[in-house]
Amino acid sequence: MQKKASRLGVNVVVHPPPPSLQMMTTSAKLETKELITVQRALEILAAALEKSVNPGLDSIEIQRLNAVSTLARTYENLFARFMQYKEIEKRVVELEAKYARLAKEKT
Numbered sequence: 556m557q558k559k560a561s562r563l564g565v566n567v568v569v570h571p572p573p574p575s576l577q578m579m580t581t582s583a584k585l586e587t588k589e590l591i592t593v594q595r596a597l598e599i600l601a602a603a604l605e606k607s608v609n610p611g612l613d614s615i616e617i618q619r620l621n622a623v624s625t626l627a628r629t630y631e632n633l634f635a636r637f638m639q640y641k642e643i644e645k646r647v648v649e650l651e652a653k654y655a656r657l658a659k660e661k662t
Contacts, residue, residue, distance in 0.1 A: 593631055600627035 603623045606612075612620070 590634065590637075591630070593634055596627045596630045596634065600624055600631075603627070 600623075603620045607617070607620045607624075
């Protein structure tokens with residue numbers, strides 16, 4: 556291949572991949588103190604979408620963007636359900652307090 560490139564007068568330069576793209580694994584424990592907002596999840600999803608339209612992305616970057624977009628969509632769905640459960644719990648606590656107050660008034 557190099558011989559053909561030299562015959563055509565093409566200079567082939569091979570650069571090593573940047574350290575950030577080298578294959579690596581992480582086993583660090585993921586922790587968060589607060590939930591991110593749905594707006595933040597949508598911002599992450601939008602950023603991944605914008606980046607995905609750039610030409611010349613390698614397969615690892617495409618896989619990473621795919622994972623980010625999948626996680627953002629999943630997070631948004633789970634966050635919505637979490638907020639519904641939180642509202643239900645709040646309503647149950649209110650009803651328990653009301654029931655206790657009514658039971659106390661009756662006696």
